[in-house]
Amino acid sequence: MNPLPQSWFAKSALTLAPRLLGKVVKKGSCVGIIVETEAYGTDPASHAYRVTKRSAPMRDSWGHWYVYFTYGMHWCANVTSDKGGIGAVLIRAVEPKGGLGTMKHRRKTDNIRALCSGPAKFCQAFGITGAQNKSPVTDGFARHTGRSVSGFAIYDAPEIPKTRIATSPRVGITSGTELPWRFYIKGNPFVSR
DNA sequence: TACTGGATTCACT
DNA sequence: GTGAATCCAGTAA
Numbered sequence: 112m113n114p115l116p117q118s119w120f121a122k123s124a125l126t127l128a129p130r131l132l133g134k135v136v137k138k139g140s141c142v143g144i145i146v147e148t149e150a151y152g153t154d155p156a157s158h159a160y161r162v163t164k165r166s167a168p169m170r171d172s173w174g175h176w177y178v179y180f181t182y183g184m185h186w187c188a189n190v191t192s193d194k195g196g197i198g199a200v201l202i203r204a205v206e207p208k209g210g211l212g213t214m215k216h217r218r219k220t221d222n223i224r225a226l227c228s229g230p231a232k233f234c235q236a237f238g239i240t241g242a243q244n245k246s247p248v249t250d251g252f253a254r255h256t257g258r259s260v261s262g263f264a265i266y267d268a269p270e271i272p273k274t275r276i277a278t279s280p281r282v283g284i285t286s287g288t289e290l291p292w293r294f295y296i297k298g299n300p301f302v303s304r
Numbered sequence: 305t306a307c308t309g310g311a312t313t314c315a316c317t
Numbered sequence: 318g319t320g321a322a323t324c325c326a327g328t329a330a
Contacts, residue, residue, distance in 0.1 A: 180326085182312050189311085
C-alpha cells in the first residue's frame, strides 16, 4: 500500500472530499478507512473564508494536515487542498481497522462504532493533536525532503463506486450563505449521526 | 486586555 | 432533545 503523492491533493475541496472516501489513514499502530468527509466552499463559517494565522496552512499548501482545536476540548483534522486556492476537507469519520486496543484505551470505550464516528472522536482515537498540524499527509514527501516522517499518512486504496457515495448539505450551520457538503459511504455503520 | 463564540461530544431528562 | 463542559483564536476597544 502506497502513500498518496502530494500532487494527488492538488484539487478543489469539493472534488477531493468524495475521493478521500475509502482511502486508508494510518498513524502509528492505528489504521482506519475514511468513511465520511466534509468540504467547505466560501461559507463564512469555514476557516478558509478568512485566512488567519491559524488557518494559514490552508493557503500555504495542499496535502498537509490542518489540525485545529475547538470547543475548548476537541481536535479536528483536515487535509488541505485546492492547488492555487484555499481549502480543506474535514475528516469526519473513520472505520477502525487496526490498533483497536490503542483506540479503545484513548477513547475509554469498547464500543467500536463509537471509536471514530465523529471528527473529534477520530482525532482522539488516533492521538491527533496540534503537534500534527502542518505536517505533510504523505510519508513520501517527508522522505523526499529528508524531514522526519510524521507517521501520520493517507494511503491509496481502490476508489469507492459513486453509487455507494451519498452527499448531503450539512444542516445546523446558519452563519453562512453556502452550506458545507458532507460525503459518506452509504450504509457504512461508522459514519457520524 | 478582555470578551465572544465555536466544523463537538456526552450525560442527562 | 437539551444543555454543560472547556479553552483557544479572533476581534474589538
